[in-house]
Amino acid sequence: QKEVEQDPGPLSVPEGAIVSLNCTYSNSAFQYFMWYRQYSRKGPELLMYTYSSGNKEDGRFTAQVDKSSKYISLFIRDSQPSDSATYLCAMSVLTQGGSEKLVFGKGTKLTVNP
Amino acid sequence: DVKVTQSSRYLVKRTGEKVFLECVQDMDHENMFWYRQDPGLGLRLIYFSYDVKMKEKGDIPEGYSVSREKKERFSLILESASTNQTSMYLCASRGPRDRGSSGNYGYTFGSGTRLTVV
Numbered sequence: 001q002k003e004v005e006q007d008p009g010p011l012s013v014p015e016g017a018i019v020s021l022n023c024t025y026s027n028s029a030f031q032y033f034m035w036y037r038q039y040s041r042k043g044p045e046l047l048m049y050t051y052s053s054g055n056k057e058d059g060r061f062t063a064q065v066d067k068s069s070k071y072i073s074l075f076i077r078d079s080q081p082s083d084s085a086t087y088l089c090a091m092s093v094l095t096q097g098g099s100e101k102l103v104f105g106k107g108t109k110l111t112v113n114p
Numbered sequence: 115d116v117k118v119t120q121s122s123r124y125l126v127k128r129t130g131e132k133v134f135l136e137c138v139q140d141m142d143h144e145n146m147f148w149y150r151q152d153p154g155l156g157l158r159l160i161y162f163s164y165d166v167k168m169k170e171k172g173d174i175p176e177g178y179s180v181s182r183e184k185k186e187r188f189s190l191i192l193e194s195a196s197t198n199q200t201s202m203y204l205c206a207s208r209g210p211r212d213r214g215s216s217g218n219y220g221y222t223f224g225s226g227t228r229l230t231v232v
Contacts, residue, residue: 008154034221043118043204043223044157088157090221099164100208101147101172102221106156 003027006089006105015114019076023089023105026070030091030103033065035074038086038107047087048074079112086110117141118207118224126230133192135227137205145208146188148172148180150201151226157204163188195231203227 006023013019021035032051036044048063050056056063064073072091076083089105121136139146147162149172159172163182177199181189188207192199205224 006156036223041226043206043225045223046221095170097170099162099170100145101159101162103159104149104157106154 003103004089004091004105007108008106010109010111012111012113013079015079015081015112017079017112019074019079019083019110019112021074021076021087021089021108021110023072024070025072025091027091027093027103028070029093031094031100032092033063033072034090034092034102035061035063036088036090036104038088040085044088081112081114084111118205118222120203120205120224120227122227123225124228124230126232127192127195129196129231131192131195131231133195133229133231135190135192135203135205135229137188137190137207137224138186139188139207139222140186141207141209141222142185143207143209144185146182147206147208147221148178148188148190149204149206150174151204152201160190195229197231199229200231201229203229 004025034049035047037047038044053065053067060077062075086107086109088107090102118139127133148160149157151157158174160178161180163169169180179191204226208221
């Protein structure tokens, strides 16, 4: 079982739809939970991060973490064509040396059609 | 805003060549990372550095080495390039973590270097 599982899609929705993106994980040691957005031929950019279970909202985006179920979600309300990108979940964990690294899901490719 | 700059957007190298990928950040961050990104495999951590001259292996270090002689610069070295190292290489940096609700978690990525080994 992979540490982080993410449905690669692709996902295609009409403009204005609510989008739900999800990841599951198996490692209880994950600490921070993040969502990145990556446009074609660009590096990932951080959208949201959270530390604890619950919801965090930022404009049209809501990140949800359920540590008991090892499940995280990103909701996009009123989706726009400019939201078309690959969305990556990522989780931080301490290494054996005491440093921190990120483990990524494989990404979900989202297309929002005008 | 933090800027992470990768010196080349596209590179084509021959099998067996020694290849250097350079990454520079401008925010005095201690932590820097090298990932590769492949279709169907996602981002995988190659090496990272938590201070000058300090490094730690990631999940797929074989065939790679790194150098961090100055805080702002982190180099990825392919000792003898092979075709299976054809990939998108992404550098990232991270500063101190701010646990506050309005804090910035601080991982910033460069735009990537697409390396083709022929």
